[in-house]
Amino acid sequence: xxxxxxxxxxxxxxxxxxxxxxxxxxxxxxxxxxxxxxxxxxxxxxxxxxxxxxxxxxxxxxxxxxxxxxxxxxxxxxxxxxxxxxxxxxxxxxxxxxxxxxxxxxxxxxxxxxxxxxxxxxxxxxxxxxxxxxxxxxxxxxxxxxxxxxxxxxxxxxxxxxxxxxxxxxxxxxxxxxxxxxxxxxxxxxxxxxxxxxxxxxxxxxxxxxxxxxxxxxxxxxxxxxxxxxxxxxxxxxxxxxxxxxxxxxxxxxxxxxxxxxxxxxxxxxxxxxxxxxxxxxxxxxxxxxxxxxxxxxxxxxxxxxxxxxxxxxxxxxxxxxxxxxxxxxxxxxxxxxxxxxxxxxxxxxxxxxxxxxxxxxxxxxxxxxxxxxxxxxxxxxxxxxxxxxxxxxxxxxxxxxxxxxxxxxxxxxxxxxxxxxxxxxxxxxxxxxxxxxxxxxxx
Amino acid sequence: xxxxxxxxxxxxxxxxxxxxxxxxxxxxxxxxxxxxxxxxxxxxxxxxxxxxxxxxxxxxxxxxxxxxxxxxxxxxxxxxxxxxxxxxxxxxxxxxxxxxxxxxxxxxxxxxxxxxxxxxxxxxxxxxxxxxxxxxxxxxxxxxxxxxxxxxxxxxxxxxxxxxxxxxxxxxxxxx
Numbered sequence: 001x002x003x004x005x006x007x008x009x010x011x012x013x014x015x016x017x018x019x020x021x022x023x024x025x026x027x028x029x030x031x032x033x034x035x036x037x038x039x040x041x042x043x044x045x046x047x048x049x050x051x052x053x054x055x056x057x058x059x060x061x062x063x064x065x066x067x068x069x070x071x072x073x074x075x076x077x078x079x080x081x082x083x084x085x086x087x088x089x090x091x092x093x094x095x096x097x098x099x100x101x102x103x104x105x106x107x108x109x110x111x112x113x114x115x116x117x118x119x120x121x122x123x124x125x126x127x128x129x130x131x132x133x134x135x136x137x138x139x140x141x142x143x144x145x146x147x148x149x150x151x152x153x154x155x156x157x158x159x160x161x162x163x164x165x166x167x168x169x170x171x172x173x174x175x176x177x178x179x180x181x182x183x184x185x186x187x188x189x190x191x192x193x194x195x196x197x198x199x200x201x202x203x204x205x206x207x208x209x210x211x212x213x214x215x216x217x218x219x220x221x222x223x224x225x226x227x228x229x230x231x232x233x234x235x236x237x238x239x240x241x242x243x244x245x246x247x248x249x250x251x252x253x254x255x256x257x258x259x260x261x262x263x264x265x266x267x268x269x270x271x272x273x274x275x276x277x278x279x280x281x282x283x284x285x286x287x288x289x290x291x292x293x294x295x296x297x298x299x300x301x302x303x304x305x306x307x308x309x310x311x312x313x314x315x316x317x318x319x320x321x322x323x324x325x326x327x328x329x330x331x332x333x334x335x336x337x338x339x340x341x342x343x344x345x346x347x348x349x350x351x352x353x354x355x356x357x358x359x360x361x362x363x364x365x366x367x368x369x370x371x372x373x374x375x376x377x378x379x380x381x382x383x384x385x386x387x388x389x390x391x392x393x394x395x396x397x398x399x400x401x402x403x404x405x406x407x408x409x410x411x412x413x414x415x416x417x418x419x420x421x422x423x424x425x426x427x428x429x430x431x432x433x434x435x436x437x438x439x440x441x442x443x444x
Numbered sequence: 445x446x447x448x449x450x451x452x453x454x455x456x457x458x459x460x461x462x463x464x465x466x467x468x469x470x471x472x473x474x475x476x477x478x479x480x481x482x483x484x485x486x487x488x489x490x491x492x493x494x495x496x497x498x499x500x501x502x503x504x505x506x507x508x509x510x511x512x513x514x515x516x517x518x519x520x521x522x523x524x525x526x527x528x529x530x531x532x533x534x535x536x537x538x539x540x541x542x543x544x545x546x547x548x549x550x551x552x553x554x555x556x557x558x559x560x561x562x563x564x565x566x567x568x569x570x571x572x573x574x575x576x577x578x579x580x581x582x583x584x585x586x587x588x589x590x591x592x593x594x595x596x597x598x599x600x601x602x603x604x605x606x607x608x609x610x611x612x613x614x615x616x617x618x619x620x
Contacts, residue, residue, distance in 0.1 A: 075484075084589050085586070085587055085589060086587070087548045087549055087550065087587040087591065088549070088587075088591050089589065089591070090589045090590055090591050090592050092589075093589050093590070119482070125589065126495070126530075126532045127532070127588050127589065127598060128589065129601035129602075130601070130602070130603070162483075164491070164492065165491065165492065165495055166491070166530070167491055167494070167495065167530035167531065167532040167533055168530050168532035168533075168585075169530050169531065170586065170587075181491065183487065183488050184483075184487040184488045184489065184490035184491060184516075184526070185487075186525055186526055186529040187529065187530075202484050202485070243591065243592060245550035245592050245594060246549070246550050246553055246591075247553050247554075251550075251591070251592040251593070251594070252592045253592060283549075287548075287549065287587075317591065319549055319550055319591070321553065325553055329552075330549060330552075330553075333547070333549050333552050334548075334549055337548055337549075337586055337587070341586065343529075434552045434553060434555065434557050435547070435552070435557040436561055
């Protein structure tokens with residue numbers, strides 16, 4: 001399969017962030033077309049395209065929009081989730097920094113379709129300072145040309161967009177955490193229901209969409225749902241950005257029709273693992289996604305086939321690990337991440353993530369005890385699960401479930417390595433730990 | 445928040461200092477007024493206002509917490525609750541250059557800990573600490589969303605990608 005340039009059509013153009021360059025490539029034509037359509041027609045087109053959310057859950061976008069009640073007593077909001085913080089994911093940053101107008105156009109069309117109030121927000125993670133300045137500049141250009149503001153292109157539709165910066169919290173990528181944060185609170189997720197589509201930000205119906213999802217919308221309006229569906233397979237449609245990182249020769253963002261084969265992506269397009277090494281494990285969808293072994297990677301990268309394989313596409317953050325990596329060390333690092341990012345609200349996640357981290361750290365330090373592997377698995381299954389629906393939902397939001405992905409999968413698929421580590425008090429020969437254990441422990 | 449340490453600016457006996465008068469300079473005040481126009485209520489302006497305060501003073505002191513609370517009609521406890529939840533709000537002064545090394549998985553397997561340990565050793569600071577001249581603070585941070593160009597070190601607002609120990613050594617003298 002050959003790479004495509006659809007979502008990334010503009011990113012290599014000189015001065016790609018300017019509105020003039022974007023206009024030359026046909027930018028904002030979709031908006032002109034959309035504003036002549038009825039909002040329901042746009043929602044129907046998005047439904048017909050079978051576009052699924054690119055943030056992680058893969059929820060059908062058109063379906064989400066149709067949950068928004070008409071004539072709700074409070075204003076309806078469209079929020080863009082640009083809090084890209086899933087380890088291994090860096091596609092939204094590329095779109096924001098190199099083609100901000102595509103996102104803005106997608107937001108205006110989507111806001112029109114859901115009947116949004118005249119203010120929309122892009123919640124961008126605080127660390128993306130450069131991205132937020134690019135967006136601010138692009139928004140100013142769009143206002144100047146009449147694509148934002150009152151009576152956009154004579155349609156009677158009013159909209160402005162504000163860039164709201166986060167302040168360093170992974171949990172604010174969870175949609176109700178994001179809503180809480182936007183309201184000026186600690187980013188602690190809400191109990192659902194009510195779902196945001198009914199009661200979201202500032203009490204109004206709210207649609208939260210990922211950056212990449214919104215950038216698909218102008219394409220669907222311009223080229224039609226059938227064209228969009230010509231990429232990928234049924235229910236897994238459209239162009240898709242894949243982020244490849246880890247121990248791989250050519251890391252980066254790659255665009256393919258949804259469903260590129262994972263093995264082909266790693267070995268044919270990304271150059272495989274470094275010279276003299278072998279592939280050991282692949283995390284296919286960001287830190288939360290269960291690891292796959294080399295025998296499991298001959299698989300199309302889409303929502304349904306990865307779920308069937310016991311993992312998930314998530315945010316399409318593919319982390320490649322070669323045979324020099326100690327799997328316990330890798331699991332420890334991700335467990336440490338989730339322990340740090342747990343918001344502290346519900347018990348299974350707050351306590352469990354820290355237990356997993358300290359047990360993994362203990363094994364790394366040579367203090368592993370027989371039964372630790374089972375212990376880890378047991379703790380993880382009491383926090384939740386990303387793959388087993390019967391086991392999920394024990395914690396308040398998806399972070400708890402997510403935290404179990406790397407731990408459960410590594411214990412199940414690399415149990416021998418855990419056992420070796422516990423018995424021999426050291427990494428499996430030929431693998432290494434990347435941190436120094438004698439280093440002082442961080443003060444925060 | 446970690447337990448209260450004697451030099452913790454939030455220790456109860458030092459909270460807040462009435463002698464320290466805190467107020468936004470005129471430029472920042474204008475920006476604050478603009479922020480208020482972008483949200484339907486005052487409370488929602490809290491995060492951007494804290495970002496603004498950190499731009500002005502470099503950290504969020506207990507006095508700043510009270511000041512921002514008075515601007516937005518929020519209790520100091522509410523404001524501090526938000527400050528302590530988010531990583532990016534500094535609860536104590538940081539160096540002129542805030543060296544934030546991502547050590548999450550993709551950066552780790554590309555030797556991020558080598559850079560982190562090297563920085564701590566070369567600058568003779570503990571993790572999270574600041575050099576005595578107030579020039580550098582070194583911290584380990586979680587994923588910065590730059591895994592394709594790992595390892596990444598964020599210096600104040602700027603990303604430095606594809607870093608190595610050598611590149612870090614070459615960068616340091618330029619940060620004075």
